[in-house]
Amino acid sequence: MEKFETSHTAEHGHEEKHSFDTKAIWRTFWILLVITCIELIVGMFIAPHFHSLKLMFNVLYIIFTLAKAFYIIAEFMHLRHEIKNMIMTVAIPALLFIWFITAFLWDGNSYKNLRNNYDPHHKEQSKVKAEAKPAHGEEHGAGESHGAEKPETVH
Amino acid sequence: MAQAVPANQKWWGGGRSPFNVEYGKLMMWYFLMSDAFTFGAFLIAYGTVRFSSNGWPDPNVVFSSFPFAGHAHLPLVFVSVMTFILIMSSVTMVLAVGAGHSNDRKSVLKWLFWTIIGGIAFLGCQAWEWHHLHDQGAWWGMNPFHNFDGSEASTNFTNFFFTITGFHGFHVFSGVIINIIMFIMTYRGVFDRRGHYLMIEKAGLYWHFVDLVWVFVFTCFYLF
Incomplete structure (x- = not known):
């Protein structure tokens, strides 16, 4: 531990240059935000009108999700800046x-x-x-918490 | 882009971490690996069951409410707010870690504070969402929603939804607790006496992992 600390501080000046600039953090934030917004716009306004293309939209979501995961792991969790052997012990099992x-x-x-x-x-x-079979639902819904049948109309 | 190191460095010669990270941080990484497999197992089980079903509820119908919006049909709006809160709190956490690198106690406290607020806000949102779904008659073993094609749905959807978002919410909760402990320790100057803020980095890894899992939960439940 003691030894590690000394070697850590020895490299500190070098490390600080590329590891913790706030610019990169905000850039990552904007990337994540934009990807999420695109996903939501597709999910809210585009995909509901094209049910036959569901598979294509799902592929799109997967690509976006993996992109976000990459940026969180690489930049926020800082894995991109670790040494290669350490990256591999995490990446290969994944x-x-x-x-x-x-x-x-x-x-x-x-x-x-x-x-x-x-x-x-x-x-x-x-x-x-x-x-x-609405009769079944009405019978049931009366006793339970307000009408389980039509979720849209219940608050 | 791995860190540049001198070619003749003897990483495995002993006396230092061959991965150039502190022991505790490395172990945090491996814990998060195991946690990723736990979450992965949950989500893959969900996917398997969904693939084996003839029908599944439409998330645009299930998740279409917003607090104080009455009966307005606002699909996915509330969950986008939750996602934004979590991404935002992830940023404040990195800023806290960054401030810890320059031993800036005041900034660490400030950014940790906002991270904790973000975590609590996310938990509040999730509590509202669960409460609202429960009001609609959804719970473990109860599913009021119909499938995409209008047929009766099984309770698989709600079972998986509440189990997985509940497990994630529990992670957020423990993350908030860890961050509060970090806040108190920073406030009391423990890390200043220690000379480094590596503990904040470990808490940060955990917090980003929680955000990472949410990215997958979000896609699997709200978008697909």
Whole structure:
């Protein structure tokens, strides 16, 4: 610990130059803010009108999310300025997520398809419109906290 | 862009940290790695269940309320306020860390104060959102919302929503507590006596991680 401190202070002048300029912090802030605003504009005003393009919008969201994650980790958490070996001990295990996400989502999708194929009743049930059985909702909603059926009209 | 180091430096010769970071900070990084996998497991479970379902509720319908706005349909507006608060508090945290680098006690206190305020504001927003959803009849095991195509939804959506945002909110809460402890320690001059503000950096890492997780929670629940 003691030794580390001395070596830290020895390099301090050098380190301070590129690590903690407030300009870079605010630049990162503006990048994050702009990306979030674009996401929200797409999510609020554009995507609801193009339901068939949902997949494309989701890809867009993923790209934006990863960009934001990169800036938070690299600049705010300062990982970009650590030495390479240290970056790798964090970055390489994180690559496991690629496999996790692919494998599990694939599995979920496969389960859905198998179930729809071999359990026609389930497939039919999931197509029934909720409005088709209002009596059930009214019965229930009366006793419980105000009407669970139509969330838009309840405050 | 890794830090520039002399080529003949013996990093593994002993006597210093081969990663050029303090032990506690390195361990904070590895703790955050494990925490990332916990959150990852939650979110991947959510994704798996969503992929295995024939229908799912529309976030534009579920998250369309704003405090004091009555019945106005304002999809995603409130959550954008929450996101802005969290990004903002992340910036004030970096500024606190930066002030700690130059041993500027007053600035550290100022920026930590605003970070704590931001954290509390975020928690307040989340409390309002949960309360409002609960009023609408949403809770663990209760889902009043319909799927995109108008069919009846299972309770999977609310179960995952409350579990994951609750787990994240708990992280925000503990982050606020850690920051308050940092504030008191700074105020009492503990770090001045120690000669460095490395502890603020560790608290900062945790706080940015909370922000990082929110980026993913935000995308998974409110945008998809």
